[in-house]
Amino acid sequence: MTRDEARALDAADPLRRLRERFALPEGVIYLDGNSLGALPRATPARMAETVEREWGEGLIRSWNDAGWIDAPTRVAAKIAPLIGAKPDEVVVADSTSVNLYKLLMAALAARPGRRVIVTEPGNFPTDLYMAQGIAAGGQVEVRTAPRDRIIEAIDETVAVVMLTHVHYRTAEMFDMAAVTTAAQGAGALMLWDLSHSAGAVPVDLGAANADLAVGCGYKYLNGGPGAPAFLYVAERHQALLTSPLTGWMGHAAPFEFGDDYAPCPTMRRWLCGTPPILGLAALEAGLATFDGVDPTALYAKGQALADLFVAEVEAKCPGLTLASPRERTQRGSHISFAHTDGFPVMAALIARGVIGDFRGPDLLRFGFTPLYTSFEEVWRAADILADLLASGAWDDERYRARGKVT
Template sequence: MRLEEQGGTITREWCVEQDRGDPLGHFRDAFLIPDGLIYLDGNSLGAMANAAPAHVAHVVEREWGGDLIRSWNSAGWFDLPVTLGDMLAPLIGADAGEVIVTDSVSVNLFKLLWAAADMRPGRRRIILEGSNFPTDNYVAQGVAKARGLEVVLRERHEIADAIDADTLAICITHVHYKTGHINDMAALTAKAHEAGALAIWDLCHSAGAMPVDLNGCGVDLAVGCTYKYLNGGPGSPGFLFVAKRHLGAARQPITGWWGHDAPFAFDPGYTPAPDIRQFLTGTQPIVSLSLTGVGLELMRAADMTQLRAKSVALTETFIALVEQRCGRHGFALASPRDAAERGSQVSFTHANGYEIMRALIDRGVIGDFRAPDIVRFGFTPLYVRHADVWDAVDVLADVMDSGAWRDPRYAEREAVT
């Protein structure tokens, strides 16, 4: 039975029934979800795959401990950034040879913005979304200072009109980290190209959560992370995308030996590799790279259409339940109500959002808080169930009805929110 057929009232029994017919339901058994915990923070850190500990043990004990340096060849360590990039590529609408897994999102964005500035000489403006996740803006500011460029911050409805003949690139996050709002990749990319600018996209909150079609939209460059919906592990490496038409022309500034055309020739001068490897810099973190592959294997086994459908169903159910059961407690929906404009998260504003989230976490419902007033809940379709949604809102209703969030200890700010 569909949500709209419930007549506005959702029951736990209805939620359980949705889970029985879930074509992705079996994926939950592939993840470690502790008993008594409802994990709605996969948009910040994905859950651990059950296969991860054994895989790490193999890499550490056998490949490193047993085979030692031979594993650079025998275990494929040296090729891992490209191997994983080719695994990831179909998940974001890219081709083999266009994606590489390496470094952090911030470092990768620095590389791409620098390359973009060289590809559009004479242009000065980089346009970003002002309320975007700050690291993108910070990195752009650093590149701009070093290159004599200008960073232009605009909100989502102002971006298209801000693009002009002096724009070298737009750098836009596909799904907004606070609200979950989806920016129109195809339309903004086309608008940038009309002005002769490049389109750079940040996929941190969309890769693995919804269909992404970089090549279908004509995107030039992109970055993303693997530790959220791709379940690569805490601090797992980021990735970057360079469209094939730009390979060779796009040159990154951090010219380390792994990006050399012949790294083991040990030439004193730098000659960039002609392919995606040119965006590597130094020796790679092999253990975390290897672990990233575990999450990617699970994602590659899932149907993206089914995943998106479940994401929409979970977020719609959550919104309806919060408004049904907690509507009188001062929550306001910060995410788009239209599912077509919303990623796989739901955010509500509340004046006491931090204390409320602390109280929820204490009761086994894990979401997170984003200043100044947003409680944020991520729905990873591979392991979140409709019953989890019901139970999470049940706890939220109790926290609000009982006033449990007023406990003074919840007002004490922790380092990570």
């Protein structure tokens, strides 16, 4: 493809004006929204409003007057359509790691006599670490199986299956409905991590009959660094499952200040401590970037961007090997290529103004966020990468010695 042809795709793109909702630095091609979403233009003003008026002037009154107390469920209701959930099946709380702990422990308690958590090796580290931490007490076992043998690993000893819908390294995507059906057929609960899915690929928890899910707010949802996460519990399980972290905000009547815990009958039972209002304000502004956007069109553009990048890189960059599924229905919204010197190549590429990231041992990873990424940017990124590889400019001690590539 020529650069002019890429520009023509942008001119015909019905989503092109969504880019105006973001503050993107000049001279940078940002292909890492799958790690940290770009800053929405509305966020600074929303944060200022929260700090200066709601906190500064309203003080404690803003828990009621500014709706702070309802923020975890109000913001969750805006996430629900992006993941195929009902508004009353989602709540925003804590981090993805903490939410994984809550749901794993709740699932184990709901399946007495079963002591196994099934997952895959190479799952996102925090998912594995949380499961391993639970198993460290000696009463629970973590069983890993390659993704093509996950279903075989689910038997009558399994309480919960925990998998990431879109793999963080390769973008390979599970068939959510098929795996969920298999887990439930063996009597286990199914827990999905949607951190690399929500806001990027179609997710329909309801149609898949999913049991449980978690996801983060700072990647495709554009909530800012460390944004609060979300968790999902299917309506049919809500009366049965209770959070193991029985903090005061999860109480049925937190402001009665009773000594004994009684769980809230709604999704608020999954709250623990006081909601992080500044983080929730930023996340709410991030979710507003999806207003009026057709999720199907969003996904189609993301995959078209990825297809273009794969075609250009394979045409121009010998020495790189595609490490993501070629078929768009089998992948999320990022693409990884393997290179034996991936770390210095990515460091040099970032120095040239193309921001992707590196995942060891050898993967160059590029995210395609259709809300703000253009076809011309993708074309230029592949061209700059080709020039970098051809010139050997990456083979420099400055890039090899750099401490971290995100």
